[in-house]
Amino acid sequence: MRQELADKICGYKFAQPGMVLQHDEVDWCTLLTDPPPAVIEFVETFNGVYDNIEEPFKIMDASGDGNISRTEMLSFARRIGIGDEPPRTIREPENWDRKAWLTEVFRYLDPDGGGEVSMEEWMVLGEIFEAQQVAVRELLEFLQLRFGTQDNAWQYISGLKTLADLDGEKVVQSQGNNWGKSTTRRPSTHAEEMRKKRNTVIQQSGQEIEITYEEFEESMLRLNFIGELKVLFSTIDTSGDGNIAESEWMEAVESILGATSIKTGDS
Ligand SMILES: [Ca+2]
Ligand SMILES: [Ca+2]
Numbered sequence: 001m002r003q004e005l006a007d008k009i010c011g012y013k014f015a016q017p018g019m020v021l022q023h024d025e026v027d028w029c030t031l032l033t034d035p036p037p038a039v040i041e042f043v044e045t046f047n048g049v050y051d052n053i054e055e056p057f058k059i060m061d062a063s064g065d066g067n068i069s070r071t072e073m074l075s076f077a078r079r080i081g082i083g084d085e086p087p088r089t090i091r092e093p094e095n096w097d098r099k100a101w102l103t104e105v106f107r108y109l110d111p112d113g114g115g116e117v118s119m120e121e122w123m124v125l126g127e128i129f130e131a132q133q134v135a136v137r138e139l140l141e142f143l144q145l146r147f148g149t150q151d152n153a154w155q156y157i158s159g160l161k162t163l164a165d166l167d168g169e170k171v172v173q174s175q176g177n178n179w180g181k182s183t184t185r186r187p188s189t190h191a192e193e194m195r196k197k198r199n200t201v202i203q204q205s206g207q208e209i210e211i212t213y214e215e216f217e218e219s220m221l222r223l224n225f226i227g228e229l230k231v232l233f234s235t236i237d238t239s240g241d242g243n244i245a246e247s248e249w250m251e252a253v254e255s256i257l258g259a260t261s262i263k264t265g266d267s
């Protein structure tokens with residue numbers, strides 16, 4: 001049922017055992033793939049920064065007339081953190097051109113070409129903003145279902161425990177282990193063991209564990225989770241350094257699922 005729900009909301013697909021999903025069999029969430037990349041990246045910069053989509057509009061409408069002109073957009077995007085350095089969500093920062101990028105966003109927002117973006121026009125971003133929040137929520141709920149608790153999910157995502165470690169745990173077996181499928185007792189790979197060792201040392205030294213995109217992608221694909229992983233990753237990486245730090249992951253869990261959902265296990 002959860003899988004059905006996820007399909008309806010955002011087109012996630014979960015591969016059946018022994019079956020490889022082809023890219024074009026997947027009904028990708030149109031909201032997250034249709035707008036130009038600049039628009040997606042633009043909205044992603046708001047995640048974890050603004051509670052709603054109206055806030056950045058009001059900040060940029062310096063004249064307060066309820067419209068954002070092209071000039072206001074180019075000047076006052078600085079007030080919402082879009083300065084001379086590429087924002088954290090830019091996929092190809094080395095090729096980023098601030099003016100061209102903002103102009104592309106402006107054109108998308110002002111389809112009537114009137115030269116002003118009204119609040120009504122701006123609100124198309126609201127759907128993308130919502131879709132990104134829903135996507136992160138679905139990811140976290142998927143992990144909770146798979147691993148029983150958010151704490152177990154973090155243990156897996158951070159590499160502190162391998163899939164083999166967690167599937168051996170009673171808590172996973174008794175709580176929604178991958179829609180009742182039998183546990184996959186696949187032994188941990190050498191790479192998993194190395195990462196576990198490395199991150200255990202980092203954790204014991206009191207430093208923050210950081211996850212790279214490649215590690216995140218690999219962990220999620222191993223669970224047969226196919227979604228907009230890049231969008232999810234940059235939505236959670238609010239510092240924009242290309243890594244998800246433990247604190248960023250916990251912030252996402254807290255802001256999206258609420259603080260009560262974090263279970264600290266036996267600590
Ligand atoms: Ca204005
Ligand atoms: Ca307009």
Ligand SMILES: [Ca+2]
Nearest residue numbers: 237239241243
């Ligand atoms: Ca980060």
